[in-house]
Amino acid sequence: MASDRTIKFEYKGFTSSPVPNAKDRNRLYGTIIDPDTGKACEDWGYAADNLAEAEERFQGCVRQIIAQKSYALEVDRWKERVDWKTVASVYNILPDVFRQRALNKEVDPELLQHVEGGDYAVPLHYITKAWDYILKGSLGHWAWFIGPEEEIDFSEESLQEFLEESNATRTRNQAVEDNEKMKAVWAELFGIDIDALEIDFSKFDMHFPPHVTEEESMDYFWNVLDGVNEWVLGPVNDPDPSYALPDCTSALMEFACEMAKDCFSEEEA
Known part of the structure; x- marks a missing residue:
C-alpha cells in the first residue's frame, strides 16, 4: 500500500490524496482540497477499501460540494430580490x-x-x-x-x-x-x-x-x-x-x- 500514498485524485479542479490508515485495516482515507482556497473542505472526507472505491467516493463528494456552493449562491440571489x-x-x-x-x-x-x-x-x-x-x-x-x-x-x-x-x-x-x-x-x-x-x-x-x-x-x-x-x-x-x-x-x-x-x-x- 505504500505506493498509494502518492496517488492524487483530481476532479473538477478539486484534488485529494488518499492515505491508508493502519489503525483501520489500511483503509484509504482522504480529505478534499478546494481549488478556490487551497484548503481542505470542512466537513468533507471519505473512506474506502480500495482505490477505485476511493475515487468514486471522492468524485461523489465533489459533486455534492459543487451543488451546495451553487445553491448557496442561489440563496444569496433569492434574498436580494425576495x-x-x-x-x-x-x-x-x-x-x-x-x-x-x-x-x-x-x-x-x-x-x-x-x-x-x-x-x-x-x-x-x-x-x-x-x-x-x-x-x-x-x-x-x-x-x-x-x-x-x-x-x-x-x-x-x-x-x-x-x-x-x-x-x-x-x-x-x-x-x-x-x-x-x-x-x-x-x-x-x-x-x-x-x-x-x-x-x-x-x-x-x-x-x-x-x-x-x-x-x-x-x-x-x-x-x-x-x-x-x-x-x-x-x-x-x-x-x-x-x-x-x-x-x-x-x-x-x-x-x-x-x-x-x-x-x-x-x-x-
Whole structure:
C-alpha cells in the first residue's frame, strides 16, 4: 500500500490524496482540497477499501460540494430580490415578528399573491395554513420529530426525552399556540381567515427533493422521513428568525401533502 500514498485524485479542479490508515485495516482515507482556497473542505472526507472505491467516493463528494456552493449562491440571489425576512417570520412561526413587520409596512405585498422560490408559488398565508394542518394533524411516525404531546402514550417523561434528543427550543403545543397567534395577525391586519381557507394539499405531490444531488435524491425518495426532517421541521425545533430558503415553502407544501396522503390511506383502510 505504500505506493498509494502518492496517488492524487483530481476532479473538477478539486484534488485529494488518499492515505491508508493502519489503525483501520489500511483503509484509504482522504480529505478534499478546494481549488478556490487551497484548503481542505470542512466537513468533507471519505473512506474506502480500495482505490477505485476511493475515487468514486471522492468524485461523489465533489459533486455534492459543487451543488451546495451553487445553491448557496442561489440563496444569496433569492434574498436580494425576495422579502425573505417576512417569509422567515411566517415560516418559522414568529407572529410577533410578522406583526411588527406588517405594522412597519415592511411586508412586500407581492407575497400575498405568491412566494417566489421552490417548486410551488403559493400565497404567503398558505404557509400558516400548512403549519395549522400539520401541527394539529395525526403525525404518526413524524410525531417524534415535531413533538409527541398529542400522542396517546405521551407523558412528561416522553416530552423530556424529545426535548433532549431533538435539542428542541419549543414543543409542538407551543408551535400550535404560536401559529394561532399568527392566524390572528392574518385576520387582524390582512382580513384573511386562515380557518376558512380550503386547500387541497394532496395536489402538492412530492416528486423531487429541493436542490439536492442525484445521490442525495435516492435517500430522499427511499426515506421521505429523513427528507422531511431536514427540509421542513427545523423551524419548529429551532425557530431561528434568520432561517429562510427558496425551497422552504414548496417543502412545507409537500410535507402537508404527505400527511394528506397518509390520512387518505387510513380512511381507505
